[in-house]
Amino acid sequence: MRMHWKSISRHLPATCAALLLSLGGALAFAQNPTSSGNLVVSATVTGSIQLTFGTASSGVALGGNGTNTATLSFGSITAYQASTSTVTISTAPPSGLCTTCFSASTPVNIVVNVADSSSSAFALTGYVSAPASGEKLSVGGVTLGTSSGSPTSIATGLSYGPNTETVSIGIQTGSSGAATYSDTIYLIATAS
Amino acid sequence: MARSRLLLLSSLMLLSAAAADCAPGPGRISPANSAKMRVEVGETLSVEFFPLPDSPRILAARGVAILNLGNVSYAGRPELSGVSIERLQRGFVVTAALGVQVGKGDLGGGTATLKAWLQSPVDPYRISFDNVPLSLEPVCVDAQTRLGVVTRHQLKINVPSNTSEQQSSLQTEIAVLVIRN
Numbered sequence: 001m002r003m004h005w006k007s008i009s010r011h012l013p014a015t016c017a018a019l020l021l022s023l024g025g026a027l028a029f030a031q032n033p034t035s036s037g038n039l040v041v042s043a044t045v046t047g048s049i050q051l052t053f054g055t056a057s058s059g060v061a062l063g064g065n066g067t068n069t070a071t072l073s074f075g076s077i078t079a080y081q082a083s084t085s086t087v088t089i090s091t092a093p094p095s096g097l098c099t100t101c102f103s104a105s106t107p108v109n110i111v112v113n114v115a116d117s118s119s120s121a122f123a124l125t126g127y128v129s130a131p132a133s134g135e136k137l138s139v140g141g142v143t144l145g146t147s148s149g150s151p152t153s154i155a156t157g158l159s160y161g162p163n164t165e166t167v168s169i170g171i172q173t174g175s176s177g178a179a180t181y182s183d184t185i186y187l188i189a190t191a192s
Numbered sequence: 193m194a195r196s197r198l199l200l201l202s203s204l205m206l207l208s209a210a211a212a213d214c215a216p217g218p219g220r221i222s223p224a225n226s227a228k229m230r231v232e233v234g235e236t237l238s239v240e241f242f243p244l245p246d247s248p249r250i251l252a253a254r255g256v257a258i259l260n261l262g263n264v265s266y267a268g269r270p271e272l273s274g275v276s277i278e279r280l281q282r283g284f285v286v287t288a289a290l291g292v293q294v295g296k297g298d299l300g301g302g303t304a305t306l307k308a309w310l311q312s313p314v315d316p317y318r319i320s321f322d323n324v325p326l327s328l329e330p331v332c333v334d335a336q337t338r339l340g341v342v343t344r345h346q347l348k349i350n351v352p353s354n355t356s357e358q359q360s361s362l363q364t365e366i367a368v369l370v371i372r373n
Contacts, residue, residue, distance in 0.1 A: 032371055032372040032373065033236065033237050033371075033372050034237060034369060034370060034371045034372070035236070035237035035238055035239050035255075035294070035295075035369075035370050036239060036255065036367065036368060036369045036370070037239030037240065037241065037255040037256065037257070037292075037367075037368045037370075038255065038256045038257070038311075038365055038366065038367055038368070039241055039256075039257050039258075039259060039290075039365070039366040039368065040256070040257065040258045040259065040363070040364075040365050040366075041259050041261065041319070041347065041349070041362070041363070041364055041365075041366060042258070042259070042260050042261065042361070042362060042363040042364075043260070043261035043262065043263075043264050043286060043349065043361070043362045044262070044263045044264070044360075044361050044362075045263075045264055045265065045351055045354075045360045045361070045362065046263050046264070046265045046268070047265065048265035048266045048267035048268045049267055050266065050267030113266075113267070115265065115266030115267065115283075115284075115353050115354070116265065116266060116351075116353065116354045116360070
């Protein structure tokens with residue numbers, strides 16, 4: 001009996017340590033279960049440019065200002081007068097727009113931004129869809145054609161950011177009575 | 193005497209295993225340790241990724257998934273459906289939803305903590321999971337993920353504007369660790 005106690009007391013530290021370590025191991029098994037997964041994500045960032053319309057400082061306030069689908073209303077115009085000061089009436093329209101006609105003009109900001117591209121300039125082309133007979137439209141002094149397949153070149157080498165261009169509508173004079181014109185101008189910016 | 197030494201040795205081995213598995217702090221958790229723990233406990237959890245009706249396709253095998261967001265740009269529309277773009281003053285954010293299921297079947301309505309981290313740096317991009325920015329260190333993205341059901345999550349990639357490169361690719365691996373609460 002005495003010998004046994006001595007044996008126990010001699011091994012007591014080691015026994016306690018072993019018990020504690022066993023308890024530690026048991027606690028390890030009591031950890032909450034876990035699991036893992038992996039998600040591979042890939043994307044390709046490509047360069048792009050963006051065209052939007054903005055109201056120029058002395059121009060007609062655009063509907064949809066800052067978007068790429070803006071509306072421009074010249075309001076009521078006559079050969080001699082416009083209903084708003086931001087529209088300029090001329091009986092001597094820009095060259096090539098029309099003859100025997102008058103024009104209404106206003107400046108518009110054409111804003112083209114670039115991202116993730118080394119391009120430093122762009123070209124601007126455009127066309128107008130189905131204008132009424134005796135009616136012409138121009139952007140930047142260039143009369144627009146009606147072909148979407150080969151749009152009219154308006155300008156090249158333009159810098160990115162806002163570019164103010166004059167939008168004009170030429171109306172043949174001599175037509176009888178009042179008329180309402182509604183047209184859609186398509187503009188295309190191409191990085192160069 | 194011999195038995196005591198044997199007990200001591202086996203206890204030491206158990207303790208070292210516990211120290212590896214229960215390392216405090218998210219930075220010391222690794223998928224390899226979690227797999228080991230799963231075997232010892234005898235209770236399994238699983239993590240699987242799923243596409244949602246409004247998310248892009250996800251190619252998934254058990255525990256591993258591939259999410260391709262396609263071509264993305266500042267001004268253009270995303271190439272793939274389920275991918276959306278939010279334009280910022282400088283750069284843009286690509287967003288996509290995805291489903292995550294932790295565990296299968298009836299798990300008693302339990303919950304798990306979901307942690308995620310990047311396997312490698314993704315500069316200059318910034319990736320967030322459920323609006324929690326990810327880094328190389330594990331971070332908790334959902335402390336109460338329901339077990340046994342597909343839960344909706346959101347992945348966002350912030351792409352800063354770049355004026356020098358015309359095209360760049362992003363490919364990264366996001367590690368996810370779930371711990372049953």
